[in-house]
Amino acid sequence: MGQRSIAFSVLIAATSLPGSLAAQDTIQPIEQGIRIGVTYQPGVRPQMLVLGGERSHMLDSARAILTRDLDFSDEFEMISLPEGDSMALWIDRSNLAPGQAPFVNYSLYGVLGADFVVDVAPVDSSLRITLYDVVGSGPRRQLNLAGGDPTERNFRLSIHQAADELVRAVTGRLGVAGTQILFVSRGKIYRADFDGHGVELLSTPDSSAMSPVWSPDGRKVLYMEFANGLGPLFELNLETKERRVIPVTASTLNFAPTYHPDGETIAFSRNTNQGTSIYTYNLAADCCLQRLTVGGLFDNLSPTYSPDGRRLAHVSTRIGFPQIYVMESDGTGQELFAPFEYGVSGSSNGPEWSPDGLYLTFHRDVSRTPQVFIMEVATRVVKQLSSTARNYDPSWAPDSRHLAFVSTRTGSQQVWIIDSETGRVRQLTRLGEARLPAWSPRLPERTNQ
């Protein structure tokens, strides 16, 4: 309890500061100072309770989605009480005079172990979500949502976004519940919500497609489709549903594309008569195909840009089997990136640079079985994240902390999600097979998708 009381005293100090809470989107290590919000040691997380309340289809759905999103943020210990939905815990909003705040039983919630409680209440036909700070005995954040039909996509999205705001209100970090994940199943590209709901086909029904990636603004998807032994790249506009072929890619097999952070250039792997090389192309100007790597005796593939666009990590087989290398964005300065033990470490593939620039993820064979790794860019320290069955093709969430990846631990290829901080895993897909996931960036406001 000692650690917790330290944590809460910090919190109280923070809330007595003038001004509103600042939102932070990057992870700050503990030793650099005190975040505004709860400071806690790893393994000691705030206890979160979502209160029951007046029942309706909309309210029940909102509470269920919210609870799941807060749980999946991996930032809280979720409290579930045997009588968690008991009316004794509800906040009573009946018979309130205008402007009168309801009674919130902070001491009862504190006895139950909660650090924060969340209340979902109807206001006319809309919703009000309130986050209460139990120790601080006051409301921390309140969100008003339009409400609506809980079977509609927009409703779920608004709840996801509210959950993300609640996570930020407690930790200073915006959650990722309002993001989406692309994946490939039986040759088709699908998109799913963060909680696995709403799987939707994006490529054409007769396609044989691979390698989907998001544009940095989250509005477009770039991918490859097989056609007569060739592999042109296509760009799909998610709002207009228009799809166009990238002209210079129609005559060869191209794959594993990625956008430059400016959204205007793409880099991709291209099969040629001298093997596979990395090329760039200016999409915005529709010109300027450029080869970055020299082929010949070995292959270069799977480029991924650093968030400042200045470097590209990629795969190279120059030592006879694939490992992770890095180069300047013009192709110069190629050097080994992810260290390995010659004769011990297996092949490495599928790199992706984290959105905050601090990490690289990839998969590497351990005893001929691929496992998910992350490497801290500054120190080149490599850490293995998985060990059971085969795990590969990792993709970062915009929080630079969660990863989507493929695992065969259930017997078939499915997309799973792992939290690189706590190691907690959960399954995202339950289709026949699912592979090549790509986690979206923060998404723009959407209206009718």
Added chain:
Amino acid sequence: MRNTLPISLGAALILFVAAACGPGTPPPPPEPDPDSLAEAQRVQDSIDAARAAREDSLRRDRERLEAERRAAEAERARIAAETARVVEALSMTVHFDYDRASIRADDQATLDTKVAILQANPMLTIQITGHCDERGSDEYNLALGNRRALSAKQYLIDRGIDESRITVSSMGEEQPLALGQDEVSWAQNRRDEFAVMSGGTELRMPSMM
């Protein structure tokens, strides 16, 4: 035909006699002139002979045409069978070790056969498609399949085949032959496939085979 003239003559005689045997019996017919009979017979015989000769000639023509037709058909069938055998030899897959693209020693004979076929059929062009087993990154396997196809192509080029006759393609791990998750299945899937691109309707087996 040669028997019907006497028959018709006889029939005419009988009818004449029958007609003559009614009331008011007509006088008996005059005796045929033996010379004119012989003359008529000779004429008939020569007509018969000419007809027979024509029939023989027509029959021989038909038989000759029939023989030619059968011979042409047999030749087409032979060419088709030979082409099929050549395509079969051309389509034999070569296999690879895990994460390798080098041609194995035991596949060299298969590739040498393809070299001979390409040399014996100058209009033939082929496509080589490289494949991988399901292990390894899906995207890396597209590059590895390409390497496997290039490897076979280089083998053929090194033995004199013009590179413009060979197209290279990769399907990575996307088209497995065997669906099992064991070494036997994986070994079958690590392969190059060879297919006719053009010039393959009539193919000659090279003389070495």
